[in-house]
Amino acid sequence: MAKERIIIIGSGIAGCTAALRLMQEYDVTIITKGSKEESNSMLAQGGVAAAMTKNDSPKKHFSDTFRAGCYHNKPLAVRELTTSGPIVIQKLIAAGMSFDQENDELALGLEGAHQMPRILHAGGDQTGKFLTTFLQNQLTKINWHEHLMATEIIKDHDQAIGVCALDTKNQLHTFYGEHIILATGGLGQLFPVTTNARTISGDGLALAYIAGAKLADMEFIQFHPTLLYLNGHCYGLISEAVRGEGAKLIRKDGTAVMEGVHSSLDLAPRDVVSATLSQEIEHGESVFLEISAVKNFEKRFPAITASLDKHQVPFRETKRIPVHPGAHFLMGGVRTDLNGKTSISGLYAIGEVANTGVHGANRLASNSLLETLVFGEKVADYIESHPVKQRNQPVSVSKPKLLQSPHLPEKQKLQEKIGEALGITRTEEKLTEFLSWLESFDTANNSFEEAEISHMLIVAKIIATSAKKRTESLGAHRILKGVIK
Ligand SMILES: Cc1cc2nc3c(=O)[nH]c(=O)nc-3n(C[C@H](O)[C@H](O)[C@H](O)COP(=O)(O)OP(=O)(O)OC[C@H]3O[C@@H](n4cnc5c(N)ncnc54)[C@H](O)[C@@H]3O)c2cc1C
Incomplete structure (x- = not known):
């Protein structure tokens, strides 16, 4: 058989x-x-x-x-x-x-x-x-x-x-x-x-x-607190295990970011740490992982060490790694x-x-x-x-929708819009605006690129709709009440 x-x-x-x-x-x-x-x-x-x-x-x-x-x-x-x-x-x-x-x-x-x-x-x-x-x-x-x-x-x-x-x-x-x-x-x-x-x-x-x-x-959607951050760009993850081995989140002046925020300090749940970092950054702060307490950093974290060296981060001298939160897990x-x-x-x-x-x-x-x-x-x-x-x-497979020139957003523009509306902190107003922005686009399957952008549009709409329905904050979904100026 x-x-x-x-x-x-x-x-x-x-x-x-x-x-x-x-x-x-x-x-x-x-x-x-x-x-x-x-x-x-x-x-x-x-x-x-x-x-x-x-x-x-x-x-x-x-x-x-x-x-x-x-x-x-x-x-x-x-x-x-x-x-x-x-x-x-x-x-x-x-x-x-x-x-x-x-x-x-x-x-x-x-x-x-x-x-x-x-x-x-x-x-x-x-x-x-x-x-x-x-x-x-x-x-x-x-x-x-x-x-x-x-x-x-x-x-x-x-x-x-x-x-x-x-x-x-x-x-x-x-x-x-x-x-x-x-x-x-x-x-x-x-x-x-x-x-x-x-x-x-x-x-x-x-x-x-x-x-x-x-x-x-x-x-x-979970946002990881610590991506390597250099000159406005992120370059991959700095694992939470680094904080597990003793690293602390600090501001430029060396003060501890998580002090007074959560009883577990730097090892608080990710949504708490990411939201705290995001607020600090919005207020113009720079945030770093201070690694002087981590024993044998280079041996324990060889891949992170290689990434820091590749991006010429002087962590051996400063004991600091600049970090920023980013989208991580659904x-x-x-x-x-x-x-x-x-x-x-x-x-x-x-x-x-x-x-x-x-x-x-x-x-x-x-x-x-x-x-x-x-x-x-x-x-x-x-x-x-x-x-x-x-x-x-x-x-017989029905042919995909063959629109001659489908109206699709540029991938980067779509990502920016998604970041603004569906990021760490959401508001009902931004979600509504975003959903109506999405309405103007087609979906199409003529090419690899079109299919990918169409899938992103579909998924973004599902997230925004679900986020709007959940009017109270819970875990990784944080929604601010009222109009944010
Ligand atoms: C940087 C980073 C560090 C992480 N660290 C940890 C950790 O330490 N511990 C932990 O538990 N989790 C960690 N996670 C999360 C964890 O890695 C993922 O949740 C997990 O690996 C998901 O596995 P998966 O097999 O479901 O999907 P993936 O490993 O993401 O694989 C999905 C596959 O599907 C393919 N694919 C996607 N779309 C299509 C398509 N249309 N057609 C064909 N193929 C497609 C992709 O190319 C890929 O091969 C981390 C995630 C990241 C990004």
Whole structure:
């Protein structure tokens, strides 16, 4: 009998985890927008959170996740994440993944809003790169399609049966399968300042929305407090683990920024730290990470050190790194159950593109890599235990809307507008203005670029609409009342 076909969109840790589990028994295709190394997974620095020691427990991890998420999380999803977490990590270690050690024990880092050190890391600050490479090196039985951008989920009645994708020469390709897995990550590139990889601009969210899938919690976007900031530009992330090792946020005059703001000071939840920094910067302050308390900075953070050297930051002399907040992570996404199933039969979502409810209104640091591993496994469990008897047959695909000259904004202009309306602090007035600005544009799929901008427009509209509906601030969604002059 012919094998069931699985199409995975995205080559980050979520997609690769599912692929590794499924490739022996199924015909697995991975379509990815850039090269297979282009993903947020490859950029993850701090590590993976899991309760791995005797004095820690899934229960403690559960309670930290819940508190950071402002109790907006779904309890069953958090329980799944925190109890399966140590199991998937043990499985990875048994398969040969090597996390950093100290005195023959796992070296565990501390990050914001965790009550104890529980962050496993690899290569110092290169956890994502080491983990993605470890998984991809084992993907020997995959039909890889790089530099192909998924532009449509093909449906037959209410069933997802395939994917349309454009190559860089704007040629259309179609793929059919019994199971379509979205693993396209988040949406950082919607914003002018972000930590996210070039290819992460909300495509999977738009594809699911157009196909009719339910999305949830889209107003909750996490802004990371500390991106390297030089001459008005940001250059990637300075991991929260740096504060976990003792760095402090200071103003130009050396005074501590987080003093009197939160009892956890520099390790307060990210929304609190980002909003505080953003206010300081709006009032004309410059903000720095002061690193003199960090032991063996260069050994512990080799990738950050390389980035600082590349940008000629004199941190060895000044002990200061200039920082600025930027868009980092989407808590919302395509609504799924705990098996990754969306509201459309045959369509699944895992990793950052999915909304299982684990993160609530604000993600706890280093819980997202764990999410990719746990739910990458869960979707594989589900598919393996639910064989599909009938193969999906190709159907005629309706041609994408071919507007001769669609009215689309410039990508940079769109990012600026999104940054103004949907950034760290929102107002109803700005959201309304932004929504009416969006109204004037078309969406179109004639080319890679048009499809990307169209997806950004669709996702921006969903975020603005969700943000307007939530009239009270909660977690990462901060809305100011009244008209701001
Ligand atoms: C700088 C940085 C540091 C981070 N550090 C940490 C950390 O220390 N710990 C932690 O837990 N989390 C961290 N995160 C968050 C974490 O990395 C991500 O949430 C996680 O890696 C998401 O994995 P994923 O597999 O869901 O998506 P991604 O790894 O983002 O992969 C998505 C994939 O989908 C592809 N894709 C997108 N659209 C399309 C399309 N239309 N067609 C085809 N392919 C498409 C992309 O090219 C990419 O390959 C960090 C994020 C960043 C940006």
